[in-house]
Amino acid sequence: MAKRDRLSGNEAVAIALRQINPDVFPAFPIxxxxxxxxxxxxxxxxxxVDTEFIPVESEHSSMSAAIGASAAGARSLTxxxxxxxxxxxxxxxxxxxxxxxxxxxxxNRALSGPININCDHSDSMGARDAGWIQIYAENNxxxxxxxxxxxxxxEHKDVRLPxxxxxxxxxxxxxxxxxxxxxxxxxxxxxxxxxxENYLLNPECPMAVGPYSITDYYMxxxxxxxxxxxxxxxxxxxxxxxxxxxxxxxxxxxxxxxMEDAERAVVMIGSAAGTTKDAIDRLRAxxxxxxxxxxxxxxxxxxxxxAEALKNVKAVAIMDRAESYTNxxxxxxxxxxxxxxxxxxxxxxxxxxxGLGGRDVRVEDMESVFEDLxxxxxxxxxxxxxxxxxxxx
Amino acid sequence: MSYNFKETMNKPERLAPGHRMCAGxxxxxxxxxxxxxxxxxxxxxxxxxxGCLEVSTFTYPYTAWEDSYIHNAFENAGAxxxxxxxxxxxxxxKGKLDETYKFITFGGDGGTYDIGFQSLSGAMERNQDLVYVxxxxxAYMNTGIQRSSATPMYADTTTTPVGSQSNGKxxxxxxxxxxxxxxxxxxxxxxxxxxxxxxxxMKSEKAIYTPGAAFLNIMAPCxxxxxxxxxxxxxxxxxxxxxxxxxxxxxxxxxxxxxxEPKKKLPVEDFLRPQGRFKHLFKKGNEYLLEAFxxxxxxxxxxxxxxxSR
Numbered sequence: 001m002a003k004r005d006r007l008s009g010n011e012a013v014a015i016a017l018r019q020i021n022p023d024v025f026p027a028f029p030i031x032x033x034x035x036x037x038x039x040x041x042x043x044x045x046x047x048x049v050d051t052e053f054i055p056v057e058s059e060h061s062s063m064s065a066a067i068g069a070s071a072a073g074a075r076s077l078t079x080x081x082x083x084x085x086x087x088x089x090x091x092x093x094x095x096x097x098x099x100x101x102x103x104x105x106x107x108n109r110a111l112s113g114p115i116n117i118n119c120d121h122s123d124s125m126g127a128r129d130a131g132w133i134q135i136y137a138e139n140n141x142x143x144x145x146x147x148x149x150x151x152x153x154x155e156h157k158d159v160r161l162p163x164x165x166x167x168x169x170x171x172x173x174x175x176x177x178x179x180x181x182x183x184x185x186x187x188x189x190x191x192x193x194x195x196x197e198n199y200l201l202n203p204e205c206p207m208a209v210g211p212y213s214i215t216d217y218y219m220x221x222x223x224x225x226x227x228x229x230x231x232x233x234x235x236x237x238x239x240x241x242x243x244x245x246x247x248x249x250x251x252x253x254x255x256x257x258x259m260e261d262a263e264r265a266v267v268m269i270g271s272a273a274g275t276t277k278d279a280i281d282r283l284r285a286x287x288x289x290x291x292x293x294x295x296x297x298x299x300x301x302x303x304x305x306x307a308e309a310l311k312n313v314k315a316v317a318i319m320d321r322a323e324s325y326t327n328x329x330x331x332x333x334x335x336x337x338x339x340x341x342x343x344x345x346x347x348x349x350x351x352x353x354x355g356l357g358g359r360d361v362r363v364e365d366m367e368s369v370f371e372d373l374x375x376x377x378x379x380x381x382x383x384x385x386x387x388x389x390x391x392x393x
Numbered sequence: 394m395s396y397n398f399k400e401t402m403n404k405p406e407r408l409a410p411g412h413r414m415c416a417g418x419x420x421x422x423x424x425x426x427x428x429x430x431x432x433x434x435x436x437x438x439x440x441x442x443x444g445c446l447e448v449s450t451f452t453y454p455y456t457a458w459e460d461s462y463i464h465n466a467f468e469n470a471g472a473x474x475x476x477x478x479x480x481x482x483x484x485x486x487k488g489k490l491d492e493t494y495k496f497i498t499f500g501g502d503g504g505t506y507d508i509g510f511q512s513l514s515g516a517m518e519r520n521q522d523l524v525y526v527x528x529x530x531x532a533y534m535n536t537g538i539q540r541s542s543a544t545p546m547y548a549d550t551t552t553t554p555v556g557s558q559s560n561g562k563x564x565x566x567x568x569x570x571x572x573x574x575x576x577x578x579x580x581x582x583x584x585x586x587x588x589x590x591x592x593x594x595m596k597s598e599k600a601i602y603t604p605g606a607a608f609l610n611i612m613a614p615c616x617x618x619x620x621x622x623x624x625x626x627x628x629x630x631x632x633x634x635x636x637x638x639x640x641x642x643x644x645x646x647x648x649x650x651x652x653x654e655p656k657k658k659l660p661v662e663d664f665l666r667p668q669g670r671f672k673h674l675f676k677k678g679n680e681y682l683l684e685a686f687x688x689x690x691x692x693x694x695x696x697x698x699x700x701x702s703r
Contacts, residue, residue, distance in 0.1 A: 023479075023480060023483045023484070023487075024476060024479040024480050024483060026472075026475070026476060026479070050483060050486060050487060051483065052479035052480070052482050052483045054475055054476070054479050054519070055519075056472060056475070056515055056519075057511060057512070057514065057515030057518070058511060058512075058515070060468070060469060060472070060511075060512070061469060061471075061472035061475075061511070061512050061515055062472075064465055064466070064469035064472035064473045064476065064512065065472045065473065065475045065476030065479065066476060067465055067473060067476060068440075068463060068465065068472070068473035068474060068475065068476025068477040068479075068480070069476035069477065069479050069480040070476075070480075071463050071476075071477070072438065072463075072476065072477040072480035072481065072484075073480060073484060074479070074480035074483060074484060076476065076480070090466055091465070091466065091469070094465060094466060200438050200461040200462075200463060200477060200480075201438065201461070201477075201480060201481055201484060201490055201494060202461075203436060203490070203491075203492040206436075206458075206459070206460055206461040206462075207461050207462075208451055208456040208458055208461070208462040208463075209462070209463040209464070210447075210451070210463055210464035210465055211451045211452065211453035211454075211456070211464070212447060212448040212451060212452045212453065212464075213452075213453040214452070214453075216453075217453050217454070
């Protein structure tokens with residue numbers, strides 16, 4: 001039986017983890033993800049989980065220990081934000097190349113410097129090429145639901161890749177929302193037992209992990225990872241369908257909001273999509289044909305599906321909550337525009353950088369973006385394609 | 394614990410021949426003999442920091458390791474094996490595993506004294522049930538003989554080269570065994586290849602079978618980096634101990650124990666002379682450097698004697 005509650009995003013993810021009852025959870029505190037291991041430590045202290053909780057001395061070690069545990073045959077995870085993710089950088093690549101199905105509860109926060117504890121996506125965007133699956137949430141419910149689905153995707157035999165479950169720092173991690181929790185038993189049954197094929201603690205067959213691989217084999221190893229990644233979209237959709245069966249909540253690779261007849265669209269990731277939906281509701285009430293594509297799965301990138309969803313749009317604004325210093329825009333902009341190019345899209349596209357370091361994004365800001373798109377359509381000219389929203393120039 | 398040399402040496406090798414370590418490498422000698430500390434029938438997971446040992450024993454698609462083995466990165470052998478050990482605990486608790494496993498990780502001095510120091514310290518402080526073995530050859534040998542914090546004073550390395558304005562490494566080596574002992578772990582020991590390996594074998598068995606965290610620091614000469622005649626490794630190790638440059642000691646539950654006191658302490662120059670990395674110390678006019686080196690060895694030896702006399 002589903003249970004209604006009022007929870008912060010961090011608490012919701014921590015509860016999902018209690019229900020999953022993972023084997024090993026090494027953790028190191030960093031704002032704003034600290035609460036996840038903190039809540040979890042109390043579950044350990046009260047005997048609500050069987051998990052081996054390892055309070056390590058750094059994020060590099062939390063990911064290293066999670067890798068060791070996963071290679072050993074355990075279901076493992078850690079949680080972090082911002083500089084913590086940056087500190088475990090090399091380990092992200094190692095987890096992925098070892099094809100270890102482990103999870104990372106990431107609470108997105110700006111990277112230093114200047115040091116800033118608030119939300120943007122610079123941490124996970126920087127890690128987008130590390131070989132991890134990345135799934136993002138708009139709100140607390142999605143953060144919870146994505147966490148429940150994480151291991152089913154990551155551990156799937158056609159995938160076997162680590163997964164990052166991302167939510168926006170403070171905006172969802174600390175804000176309390178109404179949320180519907182699944183029954184403990186339902187989650188347990190949905191996630192299932194972890195029975196790896198090969199692992200260090202297999203008494204029948206020892207295993208060696210983490211080889212030195214010279215040019216003879218390195219490229220094949222990387223290609224193998226890409227093969228695993230190529231199966232992710234299918235598995236994400238299969239798992240989502242099964243999840244809908246127990247929760248009634250529908251998930252895809254991305255969400256389309258008012259896209260059926262939209263002439264102008266915004267593509268974005270994370271909590272600001274909620275703000276954009278409000279802007280769309282206001283504009284739709286005035287008869288304007290505007291819509292939103294909210295990315296859920298960012299790695300791998302569902303390029304063809306997004307291009308297809310945008311095929312009838314005249315102008316699109318792609319919103320990046322991270323800089324990538326190309327002088328052309330952010331990482332989402334680059335991926336969406338490349339997808340549109342490959343699909344021979346005729347739509348005009350602009351890329352906004354917004355919300356860095358927790359800069360507020362209001363409904364009016366998103367209305368102004370749609371207003372900009374209106375002008376672009378009218379002029380049949382995208383103008384400057386690399387823009388900043390809400391900046392003091 | 395009773396000790397039988399023949400029985401110990403007759404145990405099956407757990408590091409198979411055919412790996413690509415140099416002939417006469419001290420690191421390999423350390424590994425093979427530490428693994429003789431394992432009781433037959435007990436399984437192990439071996440960890441390894443990046444270094445010569447890793448790249449030469451697990452070059453895809455070949456492994457020389459008879460046991461399960463994990464290399465993760467350079468600086469995280471302590472944390473990685475902590476995760477493995479955590480997995481063992483929980484799999485046992487859940488009834489998914491009945492076998493006894495032991496956890497032993499190897500790192501060179503670069504991966505242990507320097508870049509892996511934090512990860513090691515964390516694993517020791519948490520008293521993870523594992524053994525961290527440092528095979529200390531006193532420099533980053535894998536990358537080509539660069540100084541580490543384990544490099545002895547005045548050693549000629551590629552980042553502390555001897556020159557008209559340089560006498561080699563200006564600083565003393567870090568006393569890592571003491572630092573780990575200060576973590577209050579149940580077992581710390583320092584050893585090398587002497588006494589027909591009895592000291593090393595017994596300390597390895599103790600380290601492996603002491604519940605909680607244990608640390609072994611093993612002087613493991615590198616013929617390339619130290620520039621001595623390769624077959625002389627046993628003589629070099631003996632001189633290290635007889636000069637009190639590398640004393641044999643244990644710290645058991647906080648109690649310092651001196652395992653060997655030379656009948657006649659030899660001058661440290663006997664240890665330094667056969668090594669090319671110290672050749673400049675024997676040039677005319679550099680006697681003061683040898684004196685300074687001797688003074689430091691004496692100071693540390695006296696300090697150790699004091700700790701062991703309490």
